[in-house]
Structure formats: structure tokens, C-alpha cells
Amino acid sequence: MLQLLIPYISSLSTTVCLCVSHRHTMAFLVNFLAFHFLFTFFHYSSFATNVNYNVQTLGAKPDGKTDSAKAFLRAWTSACSSAQPATIHVPSGRFLLGATSFSGQKCRSRAITLRIDGTLVAPSNYNTIGNSGTWIKFKRVTGVSVIGGTLDGQGANLWACKNSGRSCPKGSTTLAFYNSKNIRISGLSSINSQKFHILVYGSQNANLVGIKVSAPGNSPNTDGIHVEKSTRVKIMNSKIGTGDDCVSIGPGTSNLWIENVACGPGHGISIGSLGWELQEPGVQNITVKSATFTGTQNGVRVKTWARPSKGFVKYVLFQHIAMVNVENPIIINQNYCPDNNNCPNQVSGVKINDITYQDIHGTSATEIGMKFDCSKRYPCSGITLNDVKLTYKNEPAHSLCINAHGKVC
Known part of the structure; x- marks a missing residue:
């Protein structure tokens, strides 16, 4: 009634x-x-050998101060060229990461997992990545999973700039998938993004489960999850608090x-x-x-x-x-x-x-x-x-x- x-x-x-x-x-x-x-993702079966790449072993520093982008890209290049399912492991600690883009156009592997036990931290100086558009970008990938961990966009200084009326960078989306297929994001926390927290654009078959998004209610343009020009996307069992x-x-x-x-x-x-x-x-x-x-x-x-x-x-x-x-x-x-x-x-x-x-x-x-x-x-x-x-x-x-x-x- x-x-x-x-x-x-x-x-x-x-x-x-x-x-x-x-x-x-x-x-x-x-x-x-x-x-x-359609959301049953066909990863390799359990008997397939999984190759592991630890970013710390490849040179990443868990001190929150040293840019570890090169180590992450080395891990991605190895995982991408593998004929077997591959896991990129981020151990405990805070890993500073500049703007980083992972391309799947030449990948042999169709099952790559980014498993995060620690925290990825954006540069505190918003000018470093504020005009890059995206902090962590995946483009044209297939079968990529991002599991666990925290992404800290450190957006507070940029929000203050915007709220003051000064001329500021537009800011970067924390995590974005462009023109990709069979994506899984599970158990991930995103905090204090400069702009959007998670973006799914031009993609098919994306499964986002157990996502936690946190930013203050007065943080501008910090949408939790934005979906555009995409089909068969599922967002489940998530908690989102943000300024947009x-x-x-x-x-x-x-x-x-x-x-x-x-x-x-x-x-x-x-x-x-x-x-x-x-x-x-x-x-x-x-x-x-x-x-x-x-x-x-x-x-x-x-x-x-x-x-x-x-x-x-x-x-x-x-x-x-x-x-x-x-x-x-x-x-x-x-x-x-x-x-x-x-x-x-x-x-x-x-x-x-x-x-x-x-x-x-x-x-x-x-x-x-x-x-x-x-x-x-x-x-x-x-x-x-x-x-x-x-x-x-x-x-x-x-x-x-x-x-x-x-x-x-």
C-alpha cells in the first residue's frame, strides 16, 4: 500500500x-x-601451476617513502609473459607507488592475480599524480583479479585545495579498469582517493565483492564506484562512505x-x-x-x-x-x-x-x-x-x- x-x-x-x-x-x-x-569466471583449475612474483623481492620497499613503481612493473611484465596463471604478491607494509599503468595487450597469461596483504600509498604531494587521470590503471586486460589490501589515495591535501577555490589539479582516480574483460576485485579497501575510488570503463564481466570505500562526506568528486560504457558488472556486499x-x-x-x-x-x-x-x-x-x-x-x-x-x-x-x-x-x-x-x-x-x-x-x-x-x-x-x-x-x-x-x- x-x-x-x-x-x-x-x-x-x-x-x-x-x-x-x-x-x-x-x-x-x-x-x-x-x-x-555470466559471472562465473573461468580461471585455471586448481591443478594448474601458479607462478608467484613478490614485489619486495623485485625491489619494492615497504617503507612508505620509496617509489616502488618499477618493481611492480617488473612483476607485471613477468606475470604477463607467463603461460601459466600468475600471482603478484604485495606483502605487509606500506608501499609508495607513483602513477602506474598495466597493459594486457601482449599478455600470454589470462589469469593474473594481484594479491595485496599490505597498503599501496599514493604520493602525498598531489601534484605528482594529480594530473595523471588515474593512479593505478589496468587497460585491455583479461582475467585479472585484485584481492585484499588497502589503497590509500592520500587525497586530503587536494580536497583542501579544491575547497579553498584555488587552482588545483583535477585529481586521479585510485583504481581503474579500461576496456577489460573478466575482472574480479574482492576484499579491497580504498581510502581517501583524490577523485573516484574505483572506475570500470568500457569493460565486460566485472565482479566487485566485499569492497570498502572510505572518504569524508565533504571530499569532492570522490565517487565510490563509477561504471560507464560497461556490461555485466556486479557489485555485491560492499560498504561505501564518501563525498559523492x-x-x-x-x-x-x-x-x-x-x-x-x-x-x-x-x-x-x-x-x-x-x-x-x-x-x-x-x-x-x-x-x-x-x-x-x-x-x-x-x-x-x-x-x-x-x-x-x-x-x-x-x-x-x-x-x-x-x-x-x-x-x-x-x-x-x-x-x-x-x-x-x-x-x-x-x-x-x-x-x-x-x-x-x-x-x-x-x-x-x-x-x-x-x-x-x-x-x-x-x-x-x-x-x-x-x-x-x-x-x-x-x-x-x-x-x-x-x-x-x-x-x-
Whole structure:
């Protein structure tokens, strides 16, 4: 039973809110089955010989002061050229690492594990890697696993620079995979990244499990996990607290499964921002389930620029979600235009349809617990609400719907 009562209607709103019954789309079923069959990574069987390369043996220093990039690259070159499964081992200690890129284009091995028992530390001087784009980069790799350990981006000095209004580097993403396949990241902690903590871009079959992300709530642009132009990505059993989106979903993402993620502090789980480019790939087949949001700016959000675009969002399921004192628990914002810059027509061209909100309970930190502010040119369609109950100060929260069509179960 929907508990948001009669929608709160602004004097500027053209409100079209939501009728009855729910039809479970085939896309959700396909998405579910995909992640139970396509995320079985075929590593070498246990009888295969595994070759080990210890970075400390190859010259890395666990003193947190000596740049160990050359030792890591030596280990990667050996593991990459191996015909057998290979493990690069980082023992206990703090290993300073400058910006480092690992390429898989010429690799013979299709099963390389980076096992971290210690901590990798970025340079404390943000100018050292602040313009490199990525601190630890994997590109065109297949069958790479990153297991355990901590990545310390030491981003505090750069955040202070940005928050002061001075001219600063953009900052580096801590860990990124570009154009890669069959990736596994398990049990990894990322703290105080300069910018994004983890990026999956242009990749297929990535499994992120047991991830811990930590940065202060006021750290700028420190998204926990960003996925873009990728398919068959799974994010499971993770805890993310940061200064931006816990998980952000960019253009061209499909078949993304997010389950059992605790978010806070942060800006929630966001599809977007989308629609910056006219010719932009869409987002589809997204499932977010069994997530908890605590004290976040947003809960589940879709955000698009108020610009012409041929992008789209469709076949999205938000299910079994708990909200604890969240400012905007459920929000679609298609009029995103900070400071009214770069938004020439003030109308979003991104088409949004077939989004289901099911079993979403908890508390809103503001009176309006659900806000659908959709494009006046392309209204949201196919929005389904099923067992949504949000309260504000122990009373049912209000809703605001602009250019939104759908149904309530």
C-alpha cells in the first residue's frame, strides 16, 4: 500500500501521478539470470601451476617513502609473459607507488592475480599524480583479479585545495579498469582517493565483492564506484562512505547488478549524470536491491542534464531498499543545470521509462520523500511504485511529480 498520500503539487507543476498494478518485466528476469550464469569466471583449475612474483623481492620497499613503481612493473611484465596463471604478491607494509599503468595487450597469461596483504600509498604531494587521470590503471586486460589490501589515495591535501577555490589539479582516480574483460576485485579497501575510488570503463564481466570505500562526506568528486560504457558488472556486499555518489552509473551501462550495498555518507546510488552529449549511449537493465542508505543526500537517483540528447534510461529495478534519514530518498531530476551553465534549452532529451520501485521503506530528512521532476518534452513513463512507505517526522512523507506517468500497486 503506497503511504505517500496525495502528491504534493507545486503551483508550477503539471502533475501526472500514478495508477495501479505491477507487471514484472522480462528484462529484470534476463538481468537476474545473466548474473547467475555470466559471472562465473573461468580461471585455471586448481591443478594448474601458479607462478608467484613478490614485489619486495623485485625491489619494492615497504617503507612508505620509496617509489616502488618499477618493481611492480617488473612483476607485471613477468606475470604477463607467463603461460601459466600468475600471482603478484604485495606483502605487509606500506608501499609508495607513483602513477602506474598495466597493459594486457601482449599478455600470454589470462589469469593474473594481484594479491595485496599490505597498503599501496599514493604520493602525498598531489601534484605528482594529480594530473595523471588515474593512479593505478589496468587497460585491455583479461582475467585479472585484485584481492585484499588497502589503497590509500592520500587525497586530503587536494580536497583542501579544491575547497579553498584555488587552482588545483583535477585529481586521479585510485583504481581503474579500461576496456577489460573478466575482472574480479574482492576484499579491497580504498581510502581517501583524490577523485573516484574505483572506475570500470568500457569493460565486460566485472565482479566487485566485499569492497570498502572510505572518504569524508565533504571530499569532492570522490565517487565510490563509477561504471560507464560497461556490461555485466556486479557489485555485491560492499560498504561505501564518501563525498559523492556511492555508486555512479554513466552512459552506455547495461546489465548492472548491485546488491547488499551500505551507502553513507555520500550522494546515494545515481544513474547519471546523463545527457551531456547529443549522441550518447543509453542505460538499461539496472538492478539495485537490498541496499541501505544512512544520512545520505540522495537514495536512489536518476539525474540528467537539461540538454538535447538521444540518451535513454529503461528497465531499472530498485528493490528492498532501506532509507535512514535521507534527504531525497527517491528522486528523478531531469533539470540538472548547475549555475544555469551549459544548458542551452533547459529541456532534457533523455527518455526515461520502465522504472520500478519495490519495497522501499524508511525515513526522509525532508518533507518530500519522493520527487519525479521529468522532462517536459519527454515525460517519464512506465514508473511503477510497489510497497513504498517513507515517513518524515513520524508522518507520511509527501511526493512531488512533474511530467511523470505510471502506476501504484
